[in-house]
Amino acid sequence: MEARDMDVSNTQNTSPPADAFRKATSVSGTECSPTAFDGLAAAVLDDRGKVVGWTDTAQDLTGFRADEVHGRPVQEMVADRPHDPRRHTRAPATGRVRLRHRCGDTIEVIFRTTQVNGSSDFLVLAAPTPHVANHQHGAALLRALSAQNQITIALHDRNLITVQTNAFSNTPHGRPIQPGARLGDVLCAEDAESIEAVLRQVLETGIPVIHRNQQASWRHRPARRHALSLSAFRLEDARGRPAGVAALYIDDTDQLRARRQLDLAHRAAERVGGSLDVVRTAQDLADVLVPAFGDLAAVDLAEAVFDGDEPVERLGGGNLHLRNAALAPTTADWPSGIQRGNVVPPLSDHPLLLRFQHGETVVYGRDDYIALIGGAHSAEQLLPHDTHTVMVAPLHARGLTLGAAVVWRSGPSEPFTEDEVDFMKQIASRGALAIDNARRYTREHRAAMALQRRLLPPATTDTPAAETAGVYLPTGRGAGTSGDWYDAIALPSLRLALVAGDVIGHGIPASATMGRLRAAIQTLADLELEPDELLTRIADLVQRLAAEAPPGDHDIVGATCLYAVYDPVTRRCAMASAGHPPPIVLRPDGTAEVADVSPGPPLAVSGVPYETTTIVLEPGSVLALYTDGLVHRGAHDSDDGLRRLTGALAASCRPDRALNETARALLTDLVDDAPRDDATLLLARTRTLPAQDTAHWQIPADPAAVSDARAWATSQLTAWRLDDLVFTTELIVSELVTNAIRYGRPPAELRLIRHDALICEVTDANTAQPRLRRARSTDEGGRGLFLVAQLAERWGCRHGQNHKTIWSEQPIAFPR
Numbered sequence: 001m002e003a004r005d006m007d008v009s010n011t012q013n014t015s016p017p018a019d020a021f022r023k024a025t026s027v028s029g030t031e032c033s034p035t036a037f038d039g040l041a042a043a044v045l046d047d048r049g050k051v052v053g054w055t056d057t058a059q060d061l062t063g064f065r066a067d068e069v070h071g072r073p074v075q076e077m078v079a080d081r082p083h084d085p086r087r088h089t090r091a092p093a094t095g096r097v098r099l100r101h102r103c104g105d106t107i108e109v110i111f112r113t114t115q116v117n118g119s120s121d122f123l124v125l126a127a128p129t130p131h132v133a134n135h136q137h138g139a140a141l142l143r144a145l146s147a148q149n150q151i152t153i154a155l156h157d158r159n160l161i162t163v164q165t166n167a168f169s170n171t172p173h174g175r176p177i178q179p180g181a182r183l184g185d186v187l188c189a190e191d192a193e194s195i196e197a198v199l200r201q202v203l204e205t206g207i208p209v210i211h212r213n214q215q216a217s218w219r220h221r222p223a224r225r226h227a228l229s230l231s232a233f234r235l236e237d238a239r240g241r242p243a244g245v246a247a248l249y250i251d252d253t254d255q256l257r258a259r260r261q262l263d264l265a266h267r268a269a270e271r272v273g274g275s276l277d278v279v280r281t282a283q284d285l286a287d288v289l290v291p292a293f294g295d296l297a298a299v300d301l302a303e304a305v306f307d308g309d310e311p312v313e314r315l316g317g318g319n320l321h322l323r324n325a326a327l328a329p330t331t332a333d334w335p336s337g338i339q340r341g342n343v344v345p346p347l348s349d350h351p352l353l354l355r356f357q358h359g360e361t362v363v364y365g366r367d368d369y370i371a372l373i374g375g376a377h378s379a380e381q382l383l384p385h386d387t388h389t390v391m392v393a394p395l396h397a398r399g400l401t402l403g404a405a406v407v408w409r410s411g412p413s414e415p416f417t418e419d420e421v422d423f424m425k426q427i428a429s430r431g432a433l434a435i436d437n438a439r440r441y442t443r444e445h446r447a448a449m450a451l452q453r454r455l456l457p458p459a460t461t462d463t464p465a466a467e468t469a470g471v472y473l474p475t476g477r478g479a480g481t482s483g484d485w486y487d488a489i490a491l492p493s494l495r496l497a498l499v500a501g502d503v504i505g506h507g508i509p510a511s512a513t514m515g516r517l518r519a520a521i522q523t524l525a526d527l528e529l530e531p532d533e534l535l536t537r538i539a540d541l542v543q544r545l546a547a548e549a550p551p552g553d554h555d556i557v558g559a560t561c562l563y564a565v566y567d568p569v570t571r572r573c574a575m576a577s578a579g580h581p582p583p584i585v586l587r588p589d590g591t592a593e594v595a596d597v598s599p600g601p602p603l604a605v606s607g608v609p610y611e612t613t614t615i616v617l618e619p620g621s622v623l624a625l626y627t628d629g630l631v632h633r634g635a636h637d638s639d640d641g642l643r644r645l646t647g648a649l650a651a652s653c654r655p656d657r658a659l660n661e662t663a664r665a666l667l668t669d670l671v672d673d674a675p676r677d678d679a680t681l682l683l684a685r686t687r688t689l690p691a692q693d694t695a696h697w698q699i700p701a702d703p704a705a706v707s708d709a710r711a712w713a714t715s716q717l718t719a720w721r722l723d724d725l726v727f728t729t730e731l732i733v734s735e736l737v738t739n740a741i742r743y744g745r746p747p748a749e750l751r752l753i754r755h756d757a758l759i760c761e762v763t764d765a766n767t768a769q770p771r772l773r774r775a776r777s778t779d780e781g782g783r784g785l786f787l788v789a790q791l792a793e794r795w796g797c798r799h800g801q802n803h804k805t806i807w808s809e810q811p812i813a814f815p816r
Contacts, residue, residue: 035204047120063102141451152249191216196336210231273434285431286328294407299326303401319346337381386410395432455515466495469660484678500625501561528798531576532610586622592650619688629677699748736762
């Protein structure tokens with residue numbers, strides 16, 4: 001048979017064995033890529049096992065040429081097996097054997113035989129055992145990867161056409177992607193181009209890509225974006241030539257969503273609840289939700305929550321009594337019906353609404369939401385543009401439904417999923433708790449503020465001694481008030497007491513302590529004590545208050561205080577400090593300086609004396625008393641704050657400017673938007689009584705001087721045209737001068753002051769307190785002070801360091 005003498009390596013030969021070999025190595029009429037059979041040797045044997053065909057790859061494998069093996073039994077090439085020419089054994093279908101190499105070595109191969117159709121010849125395919133093992137392991141690996149539903153593997157040829165993949169098209173039928181497809185056939189064009197550019201670079205450079213983040217969308221669902229982790233490496237044949245690209249895609253969409261939700265929960269924990277303002281807290285919640293969770297968000301709160309009150313529980317009906325508190329983003333094109341501060345209109349009695357009222361987080365489709373808000377007409381005013389899904393989560397905390405968080409998704413955004421509903425419940429729960437904390441703070445803050453403002457004096461006063469203006473700004477943090485206060489107390493003889501104080505602590509307890517201290521100071525001020533003596537007694541009171549405090553609160557009861565008394569007749573201002581910042585004096589010429597006051601200990605400390613400092617104020621001077629909240633600002637220390645206050649006072653306090661306007665401007669300029677402490681400022685522009693409205697007479701230590709004192713007083717009243725007060729004044733002067741001569745010590749002085757009342761003062765060097773008593777009918781004395789009390793509208797006694805003054809006041813019928 002001539003075909004047996006033919007070398008199949010000759011491609012021009014068309015003998016049957018060659019045709020059989022060509023047919024056996026073809027698929028569907030198309031020759032395979034040469035790289036598919038690299039390292040695969042082929043030979044054709046006749047029915048007696050002799051070689052009748054030999055390929056170049058067989059020569060490469062064994063080293064024997066075709067002419068060396070032609071017509072010889074193939075068993076001669078098998079090592080470790082004796083050759084018996086008389087024995088004709090049919091070759092097994094497959095097996096493993098060791099072949100002799102022309103150089104004397106042996107080669108272990110795995111072979112397979114198949115009979116050629118229409119002939120008695122056999123085709124033998126053989127490959128080195130390691131080559132076959134690698135191929136088997138690679139095929140096993142490929143099958144294992146293809147079986148992983150979390151990993152998509154795709155093999156692409158040099159033209160990036162898909163050769164093999166385990167991917168399914170993201171269509172309703174979910175059919176496998178067929179070989180021959182390109183990425184652009186299944187992915188959006190832009191995403192396909194981006195991935196192909198990466199694969200082409202890997203094919204050209206051979207540098208693999210590992211875990212590259214890639215966004216992609218299927219052509220049939222462009223709205224749903226997938227987060228892919230792309231790894232790609234070049235495929236090479238046995239000779240190291242590029243054969244294609246293998247790409248592995250891991251869909252991290254769920255993991256990315258979980259990470260985003262975790263990040264969102266972390267941001268919510270950081271941002272929501274940082275403020276104790278209800279509206280600010282609601283805005284923080286809305287800002288957290290956009291754009292991480294939705295395209296638009298709103299927070300609606302029960303109207304009672306804005307005032308710090310508890311909302312009324314309502315079930316059934318569509319009127320939720322809610323008002324919008326926050327929108328995000330605020331720059332969005334919101335419908336006219338959704339604006340900050342708008343009341344949420346009544347809704348239809350929809351089944352999903354009842355679920356919300358029972359505390360469920362509800363997701364509405366566009367049609368359901370339109371039905372809920374009252375139809376297509378209402379949708380124009382209450383439905384943001386292009387919205388397709390709405391999630392409404394109740395804000396429920398401590399058994400109260402405070403409002404609702406509403407999140408819209410529109411355009412290409414995906415609808416809400418069940419796991420996102422569960423996640424929204426967590427965010428809404430955290431937000432509701434923060435809003436309820438702010439609500440409770442608002443309630444306490446309002447109560448503390450109401451108490452604080454009720455306990456403060458009028459903002460402005462106008463007395464013969466000075467005009468005053470006080471301003472108070474509560475802290476923007478913590479429990480609200482800190483118990484700062486100011487006071488302007490009118491005293492006898494036209495004098496004026498000025499007070500500034502700061503209580504330790506916050507909230508209602510601090511306001512209550514402030515009220516008690518202010519009442520005590522007013523009472524002691526009426527006793528006309530010297531500033532140091534008054535602070536000593538107040539310190540004793542604070543000690544008693546601390547002792548009465550609940551266990552554990554003894555150390556937080558205390559205060560600082562500055563007490564000053566100004567006399568418009570002498571222009572002297574006596575002051576003492578209990579741990580309080582010193583006042584600032586603004587002279588009429590515009591210069592400002594800090595008064596040199598010796599500070600004593602705070603009022604919580606007793607047993608340490610205070611010191612009175614006296615300064616003389618020119619007419620038109622401004623005395624500024626304040627609390628440390630006005631000088632402690634940010635990181636600035638008190639000295640720097642005091643310099644800023646002094647400079648601002650000198651720059652803004654002008655005679656032509658209203659004092660209360662100046663005080664408000666100073667407070668605005670010097671205090672932060674959210675001050676850490678209360679800030680209080682009291683300004684007093686001093687006045688001086690004209691010299692012609694006062695008269696002095698030195699009292700000799702002689703009983704006969706009483707008649708001279710009456711005559712002098714009568715003459716002075718006549719000069720002042722107060723003849724109607726001559727008789728009563730003579731009696732008062734007679735009694736007071738008599739007591740000064742009889743019981744007092746020289747020097748003694750009589751002083752008359754004319755204003756809206758006639759004031760008569762007698763001063764002597766005896767500090768003993770006079771006593772008012774009712775004399776018996778047989779007593780020769782003891783009627784003086786009783787008579788003075790009957791004739792004067794009021795009278796009293798004040799003590800100085802080495803003297804006392806007894807005074808009386810009589811109203812003037814027609815004051816000048």
